[in-house]
Amino acid sequence: MTASEIRELAxxxxxxxxxxxAAEPSADRAxxxxxxxxxxxxxxRYLTDRRAQVRDDPRNLLPSARSVICVGxxxxxxxxxxxxxxxxxxxxxxxxxxGDDYHHTVRRGLERLDGMLRxxxxxxxxxxxxxxxxxxxxxxxxxxxxxxxxxxxxxxxxQDGGSWFFLGExxxxxQIAPDAPPPDRCGTCTRCIDACPTAAIDPRGYALDARRCxxxxxxxxxxxxPEEWRAAxxxxxxxxxxxxxxCPWNRRAPVTDDAAFVPREFAPPLERLAAIEExxxxxxxxxxPVTRATYSGFLRNVAVAMGAxxxxxxxxxxxKLAESQDELVAHxxxxxxxxxxxxx
Numbered sequence: 001m002t003a004s005e006i007r008e009l010a011x012x013x014x015x016x017x018x019x020x021x022a023a024e025p026s027a028d029r030a031x032x033x034x035x036x037x038x039x040x041x042x043x044x045r046y047l048t049d050r051r052a053q054v055r056d057d058p059r060n061l062l063p064s065a066r067s068v069i070c071v072g073x074x075x076x077x078x079x080x081x082x083x084x085x086x087x088x089x090x091x092x093x094x095x096x097x098x099g100d101d102y103h104h105t106v107r108r109g110l111e112r113l114d115g116m117l118r119x120x121x122x123x124x125x126x127x128x129x130x131x132x133x134x135x136x137x138x139x140x141x142x143x144x145x146x147x148x149x150x151x152x153x154x155x156x157x158x159q160d161g162g163s164w165f166f167l168g169e170x171x172x173x174x175q176i177a178p179d180a181p182p183p184d185r186c187g188t189c190t191r192c193i194d195a196c197p198t199a200a201i202d203p204r205g206y207a208l209d210a211r212r213c214x215x216x217x218x219x220x221x222x223x224x225x226p227e228e229w230r231a232a233x234x235x236x237x238x239x240x241x242x243x244x245x246x247c248p249w250n251r252r253a254p255v256t257d258d259a260a261f262v263p264r265e266f267a268p269p270l271e272r273l274a275a276i277e278e279x280x281x282x283x284x285x286x287x288x289p290v291t292r293a294t295y296s297g298f299l300r301n302v303a304v305a306m307g308a309x310x311x312x313x314x315x316x317x318x319x320k321l322a323e324s325q326d327e328l329v330a331h332x333x334x335x336x337x338x339x340x341x342x343x344x
Contacts, residue, residue: 001120003179010071013113014258017072017158017165019145019179023065023172025057028140035207042211044220051135058136062128064173070138070145071113072156073106074256075099076164079266081245082236083195088309090267091302094215094239095164097289098263104287105260106131106168114170121174130169138167146179152205153192153243159185162253163244185249192243197232201243214240218301219293224331225300231308231339237273237301238290264288270309273302274317299329307336315340 003020010018032055041047054060058068075096082092096102110129118125130136139156143149147165148158155163159182186205193201200212210216214236217225225233244250264284276284278295285291293301303321306314314336321333 001117001174001176003176006069006176009116010069010113013071013109013116014073015071015109015113015168016074016161016254017070017147019070019142019147020176021068021070021141021144022178023058023062023068026137026140026144028137029056032137040207040209040211042216042220043222044210044216054135055137058141058171061130061134061136062126062171062173064126065128065171067172067174067176067178068141068145069113069117069170069172069176070142070147071106071110071168071170072142072147072158072161072165073102073109073168073258074161074165074254075102075258075261076162076250076253076255077261077263078255079263081250082241083245085235085267087267088235088311089269089271089313090235091237091270091273091305092235092240092267093237093263093290095241095244096166097238098266099259099261100287101289102166102260103131103133105258106166110168110170117170117172117174126173128171130171132167134169136169138169141169142167143181144178146182149182149184149186150206151184151192151247151249152186152190153201153247154206154208155244155247157185157247157249159249160254162250163247164250164253189248191246191248195242195246197234197242198229214242218297222294222297224328225304227335230304230332230335233301233304234308235270235305237270237298237305238293270302270306271314271317274299274306274314274321296326296328299324299326300332303329303332303336307332307339310339312340 007018148156151157198212324330
């Protein structure tokens with residue numbers, strides 16, 4: 001079986017990108033360990049605990065692995081980018097989280113592709129499916145498989161498709177001739193670095209301090225958002241797309257018609273989000289990535305966004321949040337009220 005055949009099968013399974021890398025230790029593993037040792041992973045212990053060593057070699061996940069089949073599924077929709085939204089009363093939810101949980105969507109496609117591979121191999125192969133929760137340096141293998149280069153914003157960028165892709169992998173015992181990585185085409189561009197509100201991207205690019213990243217602050221961080229970054233969070237209540245929105249390679253990025261990624265609501269009003277009860281939160285975002293933030297974390301984010309936007313009509317909802325029994329929410333609401341000139 002060839003990489004070209006793999007791409008044909010992957011397209012039939014709904015993947016726009018596909019390629020093959022050798023199942024061997026990535027050259028990026030040393031850089032990854034340097035990154036975690038520098039503390040840039042913040043509180044994301046799943047990146048620094050025993051699983052960090054597992055990431056060194058895909059054969060730690062499947063001892064018989066000889067190839068890594070990498071796929072990319074487009075999730076870009078035709079709606080505006082966050083940098084085009086000019087309404088301080090509305091919240092921004094990262095583009096990847098607008099619709100259904102991508103883990104399920106990508107896994108279904110991988111299961112179908114794996115079935116086709118097994119049929120071609122008469123079942124004489126072993127495999128393991130991975131959708132970003134597995135300890136695997138997936139962007140590194142996607143680059144090795146020819147899907148794109150890792151840009152200065154640390155996202156995988158495809159020359160024709162941009163960076164709006166979910167990644168998935170099949171580790172397989174099949175021996176497939178690998179693809180070659182494409183050249184880095186970021187050149188002298190620094191738009192992602194210059195646009196980041198919290199200066200999370202290294203001035204030289206290609207490295208991210210997650211502790212400053214708005215996506216980390218609104219999703220992964222479970223404690224208080226550091227006060228020094230709150231105003232910079234802006235209207236973001238779950239994730240951030242700025243470094244991708246300003247990337248020239250996304251200027252003409254293709255869009256998908258996959259119903260799984262259609263937004264449940266585009267840029268919802270902050271005031272309405274502040275009034276959501278816990279059961280409503282579970283119902284509205286059931287099956288969506290937003291629930292990862294937890295109800296408490298989500299309201300924390302809403303309060304921060306209201307304080308960052310500093311609109312007078314947010315005073316009443318913030319006063320209600322400031323009375324919350326959840327001290328995390330109340331603390332951030334009091335901070336937001338102080339930005340409006342109220343008691344903090």
